[in-house]
Amino acid sequence: PCAMVIEKGNGVGQDELDNDLLQKPCVSDFQWNDVPTLAFPSISTSDFQFNMDKASDVIVEAVADFFSKVDKAKLILVDLSPKSKMLSLVKVKASKKNVNTYRFSTYAGDITRLYTGGGLHCNVIANASNWRLKPGGGGVNTAIFSAGGKALEIATKEQADTISPGSSIIVPVPTISPLYQREGVTHVIHVLGPNMNPQRPNCLKDDYVKGCKVLSEAYSSLFNNFASIAL
Ligand code: AR6
Structure with a gap:
Protein backbone atom coordinates (compact mmCIF):
# COMPACT_ATOMS: atom_id res chain seq x y z
CA PRO A 1 0.00 0.00 0.00
CA CYS A 2 1.05 3.59 -0.58
CA ALA A 3 2.27 5.49 2.44
CA MET A 4 2.24 9.25 2.86
CA VAL A 5 5.65 10.72 2.17
CA ILE A 6 6.72 12.80 5.10
CA GLU A 7 9.09 15.64 4.34
CA LYS A 8 12.31 15.58 6.28
CA GLY A 9 13.45 18.45 8.48
CA ASN A 10 10.08 19.39 9.97
CA GLY A 11 11.21 19.43 13.58
CA VAL A 12 10.37 15.81 14.37
CA GLY A 13 13.40 13.75 15.49
CA GLN A 14 15.02 12.40 12.34
CA ASP A 15 15.59 8.92 13.78
CA GLU A 16 11.92 8.54 14.49
CA LEU A 17 11.06 9.58 10.95
CA ASP A 18 13.59 7.24 9.37
CA ASN A 19 12.56 4.30 11.50
CA ASP A 20 8.84 4.60 11.74
CA LEU A 21 7.15 7.13 9.57
CA LEU A 22 9.21 7.65 6.44
CA GLN A 23 7.76 4.80 4.46
CA LYS A 24 8.38 3.90 0.90
CA PRO A 25 6.44 6.07 -1.52
CA CYS A 26 4.79 4.34 -4.46
CA VAL A 27 4.60 5.48 -8.05
CA SER A 28 1.17 7.06 -7.78
CA ASP A 29 2.61 9.37 -5.10
CA PHE A 30 5.09 10.72 -7.61
CA GLN A 31 2.93 11.33 -10.58
CA TRP A 32 0.10 13.57 -9.71
CA ASN A 33 0.07 16.78 -11.70
CA ASP A 34 3.69 16.33 -12.76
CA VAL A 35 4.88 17.08 -16.27
CA PRO A 36 6.56 13.99 -17.79
CA THR A 37 10.25 14.39 -17.02
CA LEU A 38 13.34 12.71 -18.43
CA ALA A 39 16.62 12.91 -16.52
CA PHE A 40 19.71 12.04 -18.56
CA PRO A 41 23.48 11.94 -18.09
CA SER A 42 25.92 13.43 -20.55
CA ILE A 43 26.35 10.54 -22.99
CA SER A 44 29.94 9.57 -23.99
CA THR A 45 31.85 12.35 -22.19
CA SER A 46 33.53 10.32 -19.45
CA ASP A 47 34.61 6.74 -20.12
CA PHE A 48 34.05 7.21 -23.89
CA GLN A 49 36.23 10.38 -23.81
CA PHE A 50 34.10 12.50 -26.16
CA ASN A 51 35.12 16.19 -26.21
CA MET A 52 32.91 18.08 -23.74
CA ASP A 53 32.72 21.34 -25.63
CA LYS A 54 31.48 19.57 -28.76
CA ALA A 55 29.12 17.37 -26.72
CA SER A 56 27.55 20.40 -25.03
CA ASP A 57 26.77 21.93 -28.46
CA VAL A 58 25.09 18.68 -29.50
CA ILE A 59 23.01 18.49 -26.29
CA VAL A 60 21.70 22.06 -26.50
CA GLU A 61 20.87 21.66 -30.19
CA ALA A 62 19.05 18.36 -29.53
CA VAL A 70 6.88 18.76 -28.30
CA ASP A 71 5.37 21.13 -25.78
CA LYS A 72 4.68 19.19 -22.60
CA ALA A 73 7.82 17.43 -21.46
CA LYS A 74 10.69 18.47 -19.19
CA LEU A 75 14.34 17.44 -19.53
CA ILE A 76 17.04 17.48 -16.86
CA LEU A 77 20.76 16.97 -17.52
CA VAL A 78 22.36 15.29 -14.50
CA ASP A 79 25.97 14.94 -13.41
CA LEU A 80 27.48 13.87 -10.12
CA SER A 81 29.33 17.01 -9.08
CA PRO A 82 28.25 20.66 -8.78
CA LYS A 83 31.67 21.38 -10.35
CA SER A 84 30.80 19.35 -13.48
CA LYS A 85 32.28 20.96 -16.58
CA MET A 86 29.46 19.49 -18.70
CA LEU A 87 26.76 21.10 -16.55
CA SER A 88 28.46 24.52 -16.76
CA LEU A 89 29.03 24.34 -20.52
CA VAL A 90 25.46 23.29 -21.19
CA LYS A 91 23.98 25.95 -18.88
CA VAL A 92 25.87 28.73 -20.65
CA LYS A 93 25.02 27.50 -24.14
CA ALA A 94 21.35 26.84 -23.34
CA SER A 95 21.01 30.33 -21.95
CA LYS A 96 22.61 31.86 -25.07
CA LYS A 97 20.11 29.94 -27.20
CA ASN A 98 17.22 31.06 -24.97
CA VAL A 99 16.18 27.52 -24.18
CA ASN A 100 13.25 27.55 -21.73
CA THR A 101 14.78 27.13 -18.25
CA TYR A 102 11.57 25.77 -16.73
CA ARG A 103 11.55 22.93 -19.24
CA PHE A 104 15.29 22.30 -19.37
CA SER A 105 17.48 22.39 -16.28
CA THR A 106 20.63 20.84 -14.87
CA TYR A 107 21.00 18.96 -11.60
CA ALA A 108 24.11 17.93 -9.67
CA GLY A 109 23.64 14.59 -7.92
CA ASP A 110 23.22 10.87 -8.41
CA ILE A 111 20.77 9.98 -11.21
CA THR A 112 19.70 6.91 -9.20
CA ARG A 113 18.67 9.12 -6.24
CA LEU A 114 16.76 11.95 -7.88
CA TYR A 115 13.72 11.64 -5.63
CA THR A 116 15.30 10.48 -2.38
CA GLY A 117 18.37 12.71 -2.80
CA GLY A 118 16.87 15.77 -4.48
CA GLY A 119 13.08 15.58 -4.26
CA LEU A 120 12.85 15.46 -8.08
CA HIS A 121 10.05 13.53 -9.76
CA CYS A 122 11.55 12.03 -12.91
CA ASN A 123 9.54 9.19 -14.36
CA VAL A 124 12.14 8.27 -16.97
CA ILE A 125 15.94 8.16 -16.67
CA ALA A 126 18.53 7.54 -19.37
CA ASN A 127 21.64 5.41 -19.08
CA ALA A 128 24.97 5.79 -20.94
CA SER A 129 25.18 2.14 -21.90
CA ASN A 130 27.65 -0.25 -23.54
CA TRP A 131 26.89 -2.20 -26.73
CA ARG A 132 26.12 -5.44 -24.86
CA LEU A 133 23.68 -3.72 -22.46
CA LYS A 134 25.63 -5.30 -19.60
CA PRO A 135 25.90 -4.06 -16.03
CA GLY A 136 29.37 -2.97 -14.92
CA GLY A 137 32.15 -1.06 -16.63
CA GLY A 138 31.88 1.83 -14.18
CA GLY A 139 30.19 5.21 -14.53
CA VAL A 140 26.47 5.78 -14.69
CA ASN A 141 25.86 2.31 -16.19
CA THR A 142 27.12 0.59 -13.04
CA ALA A 143 25.15 2.99 -10.83
CA ILE A 144 21.85 2.41 -12.69
CA PHE A 145 22.17 -1.38 -12.86
CA SER A 146 23.10 -1.52 -9.15
CA ALA A 147 20.14 0.66 -8.19
CA GLY A 148 17.80 -1.24 -10.53
CA GLY A 149 18.73 -4.64 -9.11
CA LYS A 150 18.55 -8.03 -10.84
CA ALA A 151 15.02 -7.21 -12.01
CA LEU A 152 16.31 -4.39 -14.25
CA GLU A 153 18.97 -6.66 -15.71
CA ILE A 154 16.37 -9.27 -16.63
CA ALA A 155 13.95 -6.66 -18.02
CA THR A 156 16.77 -5.23 -20.16
CA LYS A 157 17.60 -8.69 -21.59
CA GLU A 158 13.94 -9.10 -22.53
CA GLN A 159 14.16 -6.03 -24.76
CA ALA A 160 17.46 -6.66 -26.58
CA ASP A 161 20.88 -8.32 -26.44
CA THR A 162 22.88 -5.55 -28.08
CA ILE A 163 22.56 -1.94 -29.16
CA SER A 164 24.33 0.07 -31.86
CA PRO A 165 25.97 3.51 -31.48
CA GLY A 166 23.50 6.37 -31.92
CA SER A 167 20.47 4.35 -30.82
CA SER A 168 18.50 3.67 -27.63
CA ILE A 169 16.27 1.00 -26.07
CA ILE A 170 13.30 1.48 -23.74
CA VAL A 171 13.08 -0.80 -20.69
CA PRO A 172 10.00 -0.70 -18.44
CA VAL A 173 11.28 -0.82 -14.84
CA PRO A 174 9.77 -3.82 -12.99
CA THR A 175 7.64 -2.79 -10.04
CA ILE A 176 9.81 -4.83 -7.65
CA SER A 177 12.90 -2.81 -8.59
CA PRO A 178 14.13 -0.25 -6.00
CA LEU A 179 14.38 2.29 -8.82
CA TYR A 180 10.60 2.02 -9.23
CA GLN A 181 9.65 1.67 -5.58
CA ARG A 182 12.07 4.17 -4.10
CA GLU A 183 12.49 6.73 -6.89
CA GLY A 184 9.29 6.43 -8.91
CA VAL A 185 11.17 5.66 -12.14
CA THR A 186 8.92 3.77 -14.56
CA HIS A 187 11.33 3.43 -17.50
CA VAL A 188 15.06 3.34 -18.12
CA ILE A 189 16.21 4.20 -21.63
CA HIS A 190 19.64 2.75 -22.44
CA VAL A 191 21.57 4.89 -24.92
CA LEU A 192 24.80 4.01 -26.72
CA GLY A 193 26.87 7.02 -27.66
CA PRO A 194 29.96 7.38 -29.87
CA ASN A 195 33.21 6.14 -28.38
CA MET A 196 36.54 8.00 -28.62
CA ASN A 197 38.36 5.74 -26.15
CA PRO A 198 40.82 3.40 -27.95
CA GLN A 199 40.42 0.89 -25.07
CA ARG A 200 36.70 0.45 -25.81
CA PRO A 201 34.87 -1.16 -28.78
CA ASN A 202 34.05 0.83 -31.97
CA CYS A 203 36.51 3.66 -31.32
CA LEU A 204 36.01 6.52 -33.79
CA LYS A 205 39.66 7.63 -33.51
CA ASP A 206 38.89 11.31 -33.06
CA ASP A 207 36.62 11.48 -36.11
CA TYR A 208 34.38 14.23 -34.71
CA VAL A 209 32.40 14.66 -37.93
CA LYS A 210 31.11 11.13 -37.49
CA GLY A 211 31.20 11.45 -33.68
CA CYS A 212 28.94 14.51 -33.52
CA LYS A 213 26.53 12.92 -35.98
CA VAL A 214 26.29 9.74 -33.89
CA LEU A 215 25.93 11.71 -30.63
CA SER A 216 23.18 13.81 -32.15
CA GLU A 217 21.39 10.64 -33.34
CA ALA A 218 21.77 9.17 -29.84
CA TYR A 219 19.99 12.16 -28.24
CA SER A 220 17.23 12.28 -30.88
CA SER A 221 16.63 8.58 -30.38
CA LEU A 222 16.53 9.09 -26.59
CA PHE A 223 14.14 12.07 -26.70
CA ASN A 224 11.85 10.42 -29.27
CA ASN A 225 11.69 7.24 -27.22
CA PHE A 226 10.92 9.30 -24.11
CA ALA A 227 8.10 11.07 -25.98
CA SER A 228 6.73 7.73 -27.18
CA ILE A 229 6.26 6.44 -23.63
CA ALA A 230 5.51 9.59 -21.66
CA LEU A 231 3.40 11.83 -23.92
N1 AR6 B 1 24.66 9.98 -11.65
C1 AR6 B 1 24.73 10.97 -12.57
N2 AR6 B 1 25.72 11.07 -13.48
C2 AR6 B 1 26.70 10.16 -13.43
C3 AR6 B 1 26.71 9.09 -12.49
C4 AR6 B 1 25.61 9.03 -11.56
N3 AR6 B 1 25.51 8.06 -10.65
N4 AR6 B 1 27.83 8.35 -12.70
C5 AR6 B 1 28.49 8.92 -13.73
N5 AR6 B 1 27.84 10.02 -14.17
P1 AR6 B 1 30.05 7.41 -18.27
P2 AR6 B 1 30.19 7.18 -21.22
C6 AR6 B 1 28.15 10.91 -15.31
O1 AR6 B 1 31.51 7.14 -18.17
O2 AR6 B 1 31.26 8.21 -21.29
C7 AR6 B 1 30.41 2.49 -18.89
O3 AR6 B 1 31.38 1.66 -18.43
C8 AR6 B 1 29.61 11.12 -15.65
O4 AR6 B 1 30.20 12.13 -14.82
O5 AR6 B 1 29.15 6.70 -17.33
O6 AR6 B 1 29.04 7.26 -22.19
C9 AR6 B 1 29.51 1.82 -19.91
O7 AR6 B 1 29.39 0.44 -19.65
C10 AR6 B 1 29.48 11.58 -17.10
O8 AR6 B 1 29.13 12.98 -17.13
O9 AR6 B 1 29.49 7.07 -19.76
C11 AR6 B 1 30.18 2.10 -21.22
O10 AR6 B 1 31.14 1.11 -21.54
C12 AR6 B 1 28.29 10.79 -17.64
O11 AR6 B 1 27.64 10.26 -16.46
C13 AR6 B 1 30.89 3.41 -21.00
O12 AR6 B 1 31.04 3.56 -19.59
C14 AR6 B 1 28.63 9.62 -18.57
O13 AR6 B 1 29.82 8.99 -18.13
C15 AR6 B 1 30.09 4.60 -21.51
O14 AR6 B 1 30.88 5.76 -21.37
Missing part, protein backbone atom coordinates in the same frame (compact mmCIF):
# COMPACT_ATOMS: atom_id res chain seq x y z
CA VAL A 63 17.07 19.84 -26.62
CA ALA A 64 16.05 22.93 -28.62
CA ASP A 65 15.01 20.73 -31.53
CA PHE A 66 12.92 18.48 -29.23
CA PHE A 67 11.17 21.47 -27.61
CA SER A 68 10.31 22.86 -31.05
CA LYS A 69 8.30 19.67 -31.71
